[in-house]
Amino acid sequence: MTFLYVITIVIAFTLIIVIHELGHFIAGKLFNFRIEVFSIGMGKRMWGITRGETDYRISMIPVGGFVAFGGISDTEGPAETGDPRDMPNRPVWQRMIVIFAGPLMNLVSGLILAVIIFAIGAQFTSAQIGAVNPASPAAVAGIK
Numbered sequence: 001m002t003f004l005y006v007i008t009i010v011i012a013f014t015l016i017i018v019i020h021e022l023g024h025f026i027a028g029k030l031f032n033f034r035i036e037v038f039s040i041g042m043g044k045r046m047w048g049i050t051r052g053e054t055d056y057r058i059s060m061i062p063v064g065g066f067v068a069f070g071g072i073s074d075t076e077g078p079a080e081t082g083d084p085r086d087m088p089n090r091p092v093w094q095r096m097i098v099i100f101a102g103p104l105m106n107l108v109s110g111l112i113l114a115v116i117i118f119a120i121g122a123q124f125t126s127a128q129i130g131a132v133n134p135a136s137p138a139a140v141a142g143i144k
Contacts, residue, residue, distance in 0.1 A: 014040070014041070014062060014065065016106065017064040018040055018064075018065045019109045020106050021038070023101040023102040023104055023105025023106070024067045028067065028069060031094045031097070033087060034069065036053065036055065036068040037057065038054060038056050038065075039059050039065050039067075040065045041061055041063065042064050043061040044060045069087040071089060072086075072087045072088070129143060129144075
């Protein structure tokens with residue numbers, strides 16, 4: 001049963017990250033940023049397709065994901081490529097929107113999920129007291 005819990009947590013964690021990265025991706029595409037990779041998972045590419053200049057892939061380690069914008073390197077930071085569509089060459093306001101789009105996507109998806117859960121009918125149980133120690137402050141307060 002513990003293995004099932006671990007798998008469930010990994011899937012939930014990955015889903016949250018992919019939704020977050022999808023926010024960056026969508027905003028980047030709306031502003032015509034150059035996007036090199038959209039990956040579900042980390043590590044080496046296992047499967048994917050390339051459409052235009054973007055490699056959409058599923059990677060070997062099935063946890064998380066990432067979006068690789070042009071002009072940004074994980075190891076070297078911003079690179080001067082001269083391409084006006086690369087992240088460092090875009091206006092600051094556009095970069096701010098692209099960066100903020102990830103957390104915003106998590107917020108919106110959380111609100112949508114909460115609405116769905118409550119629309120389906122979330123079940124809540126009330127707290128019940130099984131026993132009260134007669135010498136405890138709860139007994140003195142009158143809890144039975």
